[in-house]
Amino acid sequence: MPKVDTVDKLFMNELKDLYSAEKQITRALPKMAKAATTEELRQAFETHLEETRGHIERLDRVFEILGAKASAKTCQGMKGLIEEGAEMIEEAEEGEVRDAGLISAAQRVEHYEMAAYGTVRTIAQQMGQQEVADLLQQTLDEEGKTDKLLTKIAMRVNKEAQRKAA
Structure with a gap:
């Protein structure tokens, strides 16, 4: 593999x-949806x-703008986060506690993505690739909205999980 220089x-x-x-993520989300109780x-x-x-379609467009073939390099970080989410499904009892765990796993994924998209957006801006930066910002904004939604859901789910445990 060539050096990143x-x-x-x-x-x-x-x-x-x-x-x-x-x-x-597109392979993991259906499993998470199926495991969710609420x-x-x-x-x-x-x-x-x-x-x-x-997001994938936007990345396809980004590669196209850059004159590059859309291709993947295995994201080991995401692989680990998804494995943790899968463990949560296996380990947690069905119900609000599992849902709280799924939210936790999903928010870790969202935060990882927000960090990555923020980084590449900034590089694109610095390279003068404003169209690319705008596409990446759109995805970053959606990831942020999803994270906020998950927090809102967690407020209810966590409270219900605690109530049932009492």
Whole structure:
């Protein structure tokens, strides 16, 4: 594998990592939706799945603008986060406690994505790639909205989980 010795190469490397992350998420979200007990959480995962497909389409467009083939480099960070989410499904008892765990896992994914998209957006801006930066910002904004929605759902789910445990 060639060395990442320029910002351009770093940028492409990060985009390929994000492409892999988004593809992994599209495989994980249906499992999370199926494991969710509360309808509101299930719906949030299903909605985010559709948004994630849009994120992939935006990344396809980014690669196209840059004159590069859309390709993925396995995102090990996302792979680990998704494995933790899968463990949560296996380990937690069905109900609000599992939902709270799923929200926790999903928010870790969102925060990872927000960090990655923020980084590549900034690099794109610094490279003078404003159209690319705008596309990446759109995805960053959606990830932030999803994170806020998950927090809102968690406030109810966590309270209900605690009430049932008492």
